[in-house]
Structures are given as structure tokens and as C-alpha cells.
Amino acid sequence: MGAMATSRSGHELPLLLLGAFRALVDDLHLALAERGHPGVRPVHGFALQAVGDGATTSELGRRLGVSKQAAAKTAAALVTLGYLEERASPTDRRTRPLHRTAHGDDCLRASAETFDQLRQRWVDQLGADRVAAIEDDLEAVTRADTRRADAPGWFG
Amino acid sequence: MGAMATSRSGHELPLLLLGAFRALVDDLHLALAERGHPGVRPVHGFALQAVGDGATTSELGRRLGVSKQAAAKTAAALVTLGYLEERASPTDRRTRPLHRTAHGDDCLRASAETFDQLRQRWVDQLGADRVAAIEDDLEAVTRADTRRADAPGWFG
């Protein structure tokens, strides 16, 4: 005996996880601001992704795990910011399917590239095997249903 | 070449981190409810910890990174729930220093024990070395100032 390192206290784990998450998201929005997307907020990225190709407001709410009213408000903000546009459906006159504009596509592309760059920064610092281990381990200990897209509205 | 496993896309990392965090916090409050603390919410744990011994409302707000009004509301809720009590300061009649009740101490103790048990669950599943690696790696890639106690009010 003697080489047994004292393990950390359990309450550090959630702080470390949240801190790493915050650092990634903060860095993302810093990078997005520099690439011509200054006003975008975390929920917008989720919504932009969830819109897919022509989702309606109600469908967006379902995918985001919020009410259609909340989704409508988010979508309206994204339309105002020029990331989404409402089109008329040729088959259902009740709906106004949402589509990403070129600006929206650019934002999504910039987000993906930035996340890849941030991950690469981790790889440079920790090594590819350690980063892969973190991903595999977190996936293993986390129930699949907690990684859903309804991440935003959490806390509360 | 050939044995190179394709690494994950960068956007998975924040989802995995947040998912793991959510899972831990959800499990904590599940366990707390079973141990006689059903009404406690994430921000309460932070506040209970931050109160220390005799912090005032303003000081609590500073430690939590929120306005003193927000801190006052949280403190009032914890007083109502029986976790905190206001005492009179012998030296400053403006202030009502906050102190944990026995119930508050019990909640904090239960939280610490539960977090240790949840971490042990990770150790059982992944091995002590992998969990320690996650903690060391997350600490390394995260700036210290993002692990502050002002975690609650984030998102937005």
C-alpha cells in the first residue's frame, strides 16, 4: 500500500462536467461572433439544427421538447435575425414550414467547424485516446434519453 | 494506416458533458427526495453550501453570482422550507445573517454522500482509473474560473 491516490470527492464531478460544457459553449459563441454570428444564443443552435428541412412550428416544439408557443417565439427570433424563413406549404395551408436561409446554413456550418476545432484543442492537450475515452465513458454512464435535444430548457 | 478509428464529431462532446451532468443532478435529487428532502432544487444546494456560517443576503448573492434580490428570494424560499434561519447580528443591526438549520445540515450531508455514491457507481462501471482520468482531463481543459459557484443562473 501507499501508492493509493486519494480519489476526489463526488461533488466535484458535476462541477467539472458543467464547467467543461460551459467552456465549450462559451468558446463556441465567441468564435461564432467573430465569424459573423454575434447574436446567436445556445438555444438557437439547437433550433437551427432541429428545423431540418421544412419543419413546422409545432414540429419544432416537439423536437425541442417545448411547447409550440415557445418554439414559435424562438422561430420568430430566428426569422428576425435572418437565420430562418417561413415558406408556404403547397399541400397544407395551415402551416408555414421553416427553412434555413443561407445565413442559417452558414451558422450551422460554422458551429460544426468550431466544435471540431475545440475538440481538436482537447486532443492536442490530452491526446486522442484520452478524449475518445472521455466520450466513450460518458456515453456509457449516461442514459441515452438524457442526451436529447431538449437540453436548453433544462435547469428548473 | 487502417487501424485509425474515426473520431467523433466535435458537437457530440458538449451533449455528452451536459447529459452526464444532467444525469448526476437528476439522480441526486431523486435520492434526496427519498431521504426526506423532496422539495430541494439544484440552486438550493449551491445556496446551502454558499451560505457557510452566517453569510448575509448580499454576500450570498455575491458568492452565487446573482443580484442580492435574487439571492434574497432564494434565501426566503430556503427559510420557508426550513433549511435556513435568519439570526440577528450582534454587531450590525442592518443585517440578518443566514445560518443552516439541522435540516439544512442534513441536506448538505445527504448531498455529499449521494454524490460520493454516484461517483462510486461510475467507478464500478468504468474503473477508478478511468474516472480519475476524466476528472483530471476535465480539470486540465477547463479554465478554473468556469467552475465557479455561479453555475445555476447560467443558460441565457
Next chain:
DNA sequence: CCTCTTCGACAAGGTGGTTGTCGAAACCGT
């Protein structure tokens, strides 16, 4: 003593979520 600061409370406002309701439109079984 007078001034500056701090505490805690009040009011007003913003954000972002919820439920409930409603008319219009689509769907579907008969």
C-alpha cells in the same frame, strides 16, 4: 458631525417558459 458606503426591501421591467382557447384547415370514416 458629516459623508460615504452597505444592507435589505420595494417597484418595474424583461425573458422565457407554461396552459387554455380559438378559428381555420386538413384528415378520415361512413
Next chain:
DNA sequence: ACGGTTTCGACAACCACCTTGTCGAAGAGG
């Protein structure tokens, strides 16, 4: 073709939580 049911999106009301600004009371210091 028709009538009942469902779904869409909008409106209103409400709630949770946070913010800034203001204010009187009380302490701190020249």
C-alpha cells in the same frame, strides 16, 4: 359528399426567475 376529430398557429393570461433603479436605515471613517 359529409360530419366528427385532429392539427396548425395565434392570442391571452399566467408564472418563475432574473435584472436595474431607488430608497430609508444603519454602520464606518475622516
